[in-house]
Amino acid sequence: MTISFILNGEDVSLNARSYDRLADALREHFGLLGVKADCRRGVCGKCLILLDGRLAPSCLLPVFRVRGREVITIEGFSQTDEFADIMKGFAEAGLETCGFCDSGKILATAALLERQARPSAREILEEMASVPCRCTDPETMVKGVQAAAELKARRHYRRASQ
């Protein structure tokens, strides 16, 4: 079946079989290697995408599930101002990651900041449960997200003032 959806801001169509997982389709058909199909159970966070702005594990989405929806991967998100806020916030906090969970942590931060401009430490840690990783230092993670939130808020304020 042909499934049409919006991928990283562009209209795309894919001839997909019912059993194709979105994670694999993004990697193999669209070359978006930032998505990694690791556990295939929706628990490791390495395949996370934004589906209509919400964090979702793409390994648990058959391609047909995104018909008519908007999908953003880390590649698409990396072109945004929010991405820059998050990277800078993480750097300010000195957040070090293992290199495998970065995309998940960035998108989880993006999804959270979309709902909550100033998330609490508890809210941040709950959101990061979507990307469990042994490299996570909870305190620095919280600082990184809060720093990103601050940068995003200031950028919006500057824009509003112009």
Place this chain on the structure above:
Amino acid sequence: MRASEVYFPDSLPALLDLVRRMPDAVIYSGGTEILRGQSEPYARLPPEVISICGLSELRQVALTERFVEIGACVTIAEILELRENAVPELFALALRGIGTPALRSLATIGGNLASTSRFMDAWPALACLDALVELRDASGSRWVNVNRLAGSDGAPDFPAGNILVRLRLPLDRWDLVVLRKVGTRDYPSKDTAVFALATKAEKGILSEFRLAFAGQIALRLREIESKFIGRRLPLESKQRSAFAEEYHEAAADLSPRLRLQFGTLVDGVLDLLSR
């Protein structure tokens, strides 16, 4: 690998028509229950799949002073984002224990309740709260108490050929609510279950006592619960022992580990009521 036929009904009547014509088709809502236990590259799906997540009729939320109604395709995450106190605390506690935020963005309340293999996290809390679900089939629609989704043998008993359209939750006040998930949190194994308790007391006398425990099978023992009503608190030692014995006996069909954990939970409740 054989491809499935996937249907995308654009209205509730269209969905019902598909269900009538293909009684063996699987309703695909969030899909988390279907895919979570699978780790092969391809998604193993039944021959016929009806994808309903786009149906707006199943995504409505209505809030009144006395109850809240939630459409079957509203996701767990969306329910938790409703304004404070929009849903009963016991229900919110149950939903927060489901998976991770990313999983909750996909999982729907309808999918959670309509599971036929086991009881998922929401059922015990909804059973205690006497929630209702609207079921629809070819002959029409009706409201059914969530407790009737468990058969007399305790196994899930979602009626075949029916669509779960929405959930209605009374917004009563409770004095004590307890929600605990035991066993493995991330994956519903045979030793995973959820315990829910809701009680009310007026002037030191128990006016409501509801307790549900469900995993692969459900325990909701109204005949024992009715014996609590009207009891003065704190419970006397003899009463406490009698209730403990009744509950422990009723748990005989649970797995040894769940029986143990259920016993610990019940003893904790009885300890509290005996203080």
Place this chain on the structure above:
Amino acid sequence: MMEAERDAEGFSLSLTDISFEGMLHISTVRSPVARGRIRSVTPPRLPAGYRLILPSDIPGKNHILSFGAEVPILAAERASYRGEPVALVVGANPLVAAELARSTVVDCEEEEAVLSWESFSSEQVLSKRIAVMGDPDLAFSIAEETIEGTYRSGASEHLYSEPQGSVASFDYDKLGVWCATQWPYHVRDSVAIALGCKNEEVVVRPTRLGVHMDGKLWYPSLLSCHAAIAAYLVRKPSRIFLTREEDFLYSPKRARSSITLRAALDSTGRISAVDARVAVNVGAYGPLAEETLSQICLAAPGAYACPNLRVEGYAVTTNDPPMGAFGGLGASQAFFAAEATAALLAQESGEDPIDWKSRNVLRKGSLLITGEALKDEPPYEAIALRLAAASDFHRKYACYELVRKRRSGRADGPLRGIGFAFAYQGAGSFLTGDSPNSYTVEVSLEKDLTITIRTSAAACKPSVRAIWKRTAALLLDIPIDSVAVAPPDTDKAPNSGPVTLSRGVTVVNRLVEKACENIQKRRFRDPLPLTAKSVYRVPKPIRWENGRVEGSLFETASWGGAIVEVELDPWTLEPIPLSVWICVDGGLIVSRSHAESALRSGSADAIGLCVRERLDIASGAVTEEDYLSYGLMSPADLPPIHVELCETEKRPKSKGIGELPFDTIPPAFLAAVSQAAGTPFRELPVRPEDLSVVAEEA
């Protein structure tokens, strides 16, 4: 030489993303039995382009050498564990290859699996360690008090950042191998043995390693042999990449251990004797048996002074899958038993544990198990006082003790406990067996005044590479942005040994220092570029002979303590960690923020081991149910983790600190839970069956 894509620093990408044109995919045919004679391996009809690889197809030797053990690349005549690789299927479509592998029939004459390891036969003993110091029998016979307990540590899964795998591809006369490995040279040498070629004909290009938890010390070499053999036979790039599930089911786990510890106190309340009996289940082949057993036995007395000591340890082979390292080589399991024993002794004496330990802890001049005297004073008071102050330990411990003794049931209120543990992490511990006799690091000062550091250990964390860069920049007075670490490819970087036991911060950093010092002496007199090689000769390994331990326990040690406070959930009685305090004296800390962050993430992992991570492997294999149920603790469920670093040495050196959370937090947690429950537990996580004791007492 064929090249895969690299990142901005020049390091290979993660293995998941490496792909070559025409690459074929390998799937593993596995033994269905834990023990037995392999009669035949019969594939289904193979489509064109797919082939089966059998042990007889291996051009070189059919084994890898792993720290004294020989592990078959493909089991030929006998299967020794369920899931053991027996053959490979290779072809263009990974799913077809997987299906063909699944459908291949491995006909075995099954024998009864040997799974018992706490009691075992002499044939099962792969390694034995015995050491006696003083006269423990006499000390026990005149002891004022003795205590005995058996402490078990279960298997754990590494849950590293990326499942294991390897890609191999021939390019003219060389074979390129891409894999995530802690030890590139071990991969290189193993593949050369398997192919029957020279080491130099194999070039390993390590991919991003991420978090490894010591699960990628030797296993990548096995998978690389599979990839290399396939590439050799089919003459195409070949890739083996375990799915997460397959990795979980079949890759090595932490070795299970059982330590029976008996301790005696004299009339002054001091430890007069310790008798430790250690059994470690190293599974089939026991690739790290010697090292694991040594580490556990050496740490068996804990951080306590003990004049009379007997340690008897056995590495026991079974038909479980091969087991091995997990966040270190086993010392944490020994500290678990030692600290649990100390907690009970303190409790029975009625004394505050911090005070009790102060009387018994190692001091400068204390005799160690090796017979040497401890050179430096352990910073016990500095660490214990800081922790006690931060956590209000003394008051809480006394209060919870009172509740424990007087409680009649859980209706009396929340059941809480607080525990304290103290341990060390030896620096300069070396892996023996296949380790080279020396480790090398090269540093070059180029004409453009940039610095290049070359070491095979560069696969480690970026923060460790940053430490090397900082060291070089400071010593050579060059901006840090002008310092680069070359990728750890084996045709470019010298053999600096495995990335483990915090060697990056200790051994390798010192080698970088020495090389830079050498360059600094020459730079204004000799023309650029200048290259200095810094070589570290591995000291003689510890020897266990005639009931004695000879050698040096450690060159230096970092010391740490942890306090954990828990509360039993009022409804389920499951222990909930309320707070963790950890204080470490790690010598010279180059970056405090990185050290604190590493301790926090290590503490989070250690708490996860206490609360939920455990595999029972009861039937000789990890099951699918285990895979679906196992997981890390949610960050939202973690307690606050308070980290302090203290520096007590006058001339501190860099030391490793990464194992200290695993050495200290589990025993502190155990002590806290035991106090809260009013009953001594001996293993973690505490199971519902164990908690029912608390419910019954209530």
